[in-house]
Amino acid sequence: MLILNVNELEKSYGSVRALKGVSFTVPEGSVYGILGPNGSGKTTLLSILLNVLSADKGSFEWFGNSPDHHHRKQIGALLETPNFYHYLSAEDNLRITHSISGRGSKEEIDQALQKVNLHTFRTKKFSSFSLGMKQRLAIAAALLGRPRVLVFDEPTNGLDPVGIAEIRELIIELSRKGHTVIMASHLLDEVEKVCTHVAILKLGQLMVSGPVHDVLVQEDVVELSASDNAALNKVAADFPGINNLVSSEHFVQLYFPKGEADLSRINQYFFEKGIILSHLILKRKRLEEKFFELTGNS
Amino acid sequence: MIQLLHTEWLKLRKYPAFWWLMGITFLSYPGMNGLMYAIYKGITSDKQQEGKIVSMLLGQPFAFPEVFRTVAYASSLFVFIPAILMLMQISNEFTYKTHRQNIIDGWSRRQFMTAKLMGVLLVSFVVFFVYLAVVLAIGYINTEVVQPNAWKLSYYAGLFGLQVFSQLSLAFLLGLILRRAFIALGVFIFYMLILENMLVGLMKWKANDSGRFLFLEVSDRLTPAPAFFGQLDEVAYKHSLDLVNEHVWLTILYTIVFWVAAFRIYEKRDL
Numbered sequence: 001m002l003i004l005n006v007n008e009l010e011k012s013y014g015s016v017r018a019l020k021g022v023s024f025t026v027p028e029g030s031v032y033g034i035l036g037p038n039g040s041g042k043t044t045l046l047s048i049l050l051n052v053l054s055a056d057k058g059s060f061e062w063f064g065n066s067p068d069h070h071h072r073k074q075i076g077a078l079l080e081t082p083n084f085y086h087y088l089s090a091e092d093n094l095r096i097t098h099s100i101s102g103r104g105s106k107e108e109i110d111q112a113l114q115k116v117n118l119h120t121f122r123t124k125k126f127s128s129f130s131l132g133m134k135q136r137l138a139i140a141a142a143l144l145g146r147p148r149v150l151v152f153d154e155p156t157n158g159l160d161p162v163g164i165a166e167i168r169e170l171i172i173e174l175s176r177k178g179h180t181v182i183m184a185s186h187l188l189d190e191v192e193k194v195c196t197h198v199a200i201l202k203l204g205q206l207m208v209s210g211p212v213h214d215v216l217v218q219e220d221v222v223e224l225s226a227s228d229n230a231a232l233n234k235v236a237a238d239f240p241g242i243n244n245l246v247s248s249e250h251f252v253q254l255y256f257p258k259g260e261a262d263l264s265r266i267n268q269y270f271f272e273k274g275i276i277l278s279h280l281i282l283k284r285k286r287l288e289e290k291f292f293e294l295t296g297n298s
Numbered sequence: 299m300i301q302l303l304h305t306e307w308l309k310l311r312k313y314p315a316f317w318w319l320m321g322i323t324f325l326s327y328p329g330m331n332g333l334m335y336a337i338y339k340g341i342t343s344d345k346q347q348e349g350k351i352v353s354m355l356l357g358q359p360f361a362f363p364e365v366f367r368t369v370a371y372a373s374s375l376f377v378f379i380p381a382i383l384m385l386m387q388i389s390n391e392f393t394y395k396t397h398r399q400n401i402i403d404g405w406s407r408r409q410f411m412t413a414k415l416m417g418v419l420l421v422s423f424v425v426f427f428v429y430l431a432v433v434l435a436i437g438y439i440n441t442e443v444v445q446p447n448a449w450k451l452s453y454y455a456g457l458f459g460l461q462v463f464s465q466l467s468l469a470f471l472l473g474l475i476l477r478r479a480f481i482a483l484g485v486f487i488f489y490m491l492i493l494e495n496m497l498v499g500l501m502k503w504k505a506n507d508s509g510r511f512l513f514l515e516v517s518d519r520l521t522p523a524p525a526f527f528g529q530l531d532e533v534a535y536k537h538s539l540d541l542v543n544e545h546v547w548l549t550i551l552y553t554i555v556f557w558v559a560a561f562r563i564y565e566k567r568d569l
Contacts, residue, residue, distance in 0.1 A: 050401070054568065068406070075402075079402060084396065085313075087313055088312055095308055100405050
């Protein structure tokens with residue numbers, strides 16, 4: 001089942017086109033990462049999906065239906081910054097979340113605060129919280145009542161390394177329990193560790209989307225080395241069926257069409273040419289490389 | 299509806315500005331009316347000839363039924379206090395982006411505005427009941443024998459209530475449009491205390507009193523001055539009383555326009 005279906009969304013701010021016909025789908029139970037450099041349209045996209053902004057063109061569906069406010073009650077969301085009543089305590093703010101969304105109960109408010117290590121500070125005013133505590137309260141509000149879907153915009157903002165690791169574990173745990181998580185992030189390493197699906201945006205345009213495995217593995221990259229890399233390089237250039245060859249001081253990389261690299265055949269080929277390989281691995285392209293390749297940043 | 303009001307109450311009940319401004323309202327309404335009453339008593343209790351003449355001129359503004367009109371007039375000068383509360387409450391929703399979170403958490407934009415409308419109604423009712431308590435307290439203290447016509451002017455309670463709701467609605471709309479608390483507050487106070495009074499005066503003189511159609515003046519005319527002002531200019535005073543009926547409809551119309559505009563703006567614009 002599809003949790004979210006986004007179809008040709010467009011949004012402009014004056015002459016700036018923030019989204020240019022973005023389409024993708026989010027399957028149930030996935031952890032869907034939305035990546036892109038600053039100004040790529042990630043927050044605009046999430047804001048439209050949460051009815052904070054309206055799209056100029058295009059449409060989207062939550063749970064297979066045209067969006068309405070009842071759908072948002074099934075979605076726990078943190079958009080941009082934690083938005084709470086500064087004069088109210090953590091507990092009172094979650095009571096408002098509960099009152100509006102109908103999610104959770106008094107006991108679950110306690111549980112949500114415990115989950116993000118804020119239970120001790122539950123009666124403290126939001127205005128007295130540090131940035132990290134505010135962020136954790138926003139995550140607690142999103143988790144309240146265990147919603148089917150969680151939308152996080154930069155969930156690790158303001159958190160220390162321990163906090164970041166905790167959020168990563170939390171997202172993995174939520175995914176295991178069948179929740180669908182949609183998250184926009186700058187932290188490519190984090191996304192690569194937790195996401196099952198990814199969409200990469202650049203200047204409002206969707207560059208690629210789909211399961212992480214498909215997005216990252218567009219080509220098979222085989223890395224080789226031998227005692228005589230110069231000879232290896234010469235022989236490798238004639239290897240049948242390669243798309244590209246890249247040489248460096250220590251390694252030679254052969255690029256094959258996706259799924260066509262056969263390590264035993266490669267090993268045998270070089271052996272028959274009198275070259276004994278000391279290093280032979282099939283490399284998966286890292287998300288960071290893919291991101292920079294698609295967005296043109298370095 | 300109950301859920302909307304309950305949520306609005308959760309926001310208000312620990313909002314310090316709410317208690318401060320309501321506290322000032324609770325003190326200023328009885329305080330101002332009590333002060334006027336004390337001055338009146340001071341003058342009219344004088345047994346000398348001058349005291350008797352003043353007493354004859356002023357009549358019984360703090361006894362039933364005139365007390366309904368007198369207290370409505372004096373209290374209308376302080377409607378700006380709860381109006382500031384309404385203005386700050388909505389502009390704080392924008393400053394801290396909490397209105398966005400309300401929408402994200404599952405309210406429709408119409409529900410958010412309906413909750414705010416109920417909040418304005420709630421505060422209007424509180425102000426109305428403070429007015430009523432002051433009327434009853436001063437009226438019973440100052441009326442030796444409650445006559446059958448004691449409630450003849452009780453419709454001024456309704457007129458005052460309508461005036462409060464209309465002016466609080468205007469303050470709310472201004473906060474919604476301007477979003478920034480201090481800018482909205484500055485504009486509201488400048489308009490209410492200076493600009494509109496200047497325009498009303500100028501238009502009375504130059505434009506056939508068309509200043510009575512200005513945003514606040516339209517409802518200010520619901521609570522004319524106490525009857526003894528009629529001694530100064532009987533024709534003008536009678537005219538102001540004759541206009542009250544027309545201003546009831548105008549105030550209702552203006553208030554509907556304020557809220558239709560508020561709902562439209564919030565439903566259409568990006569948050």
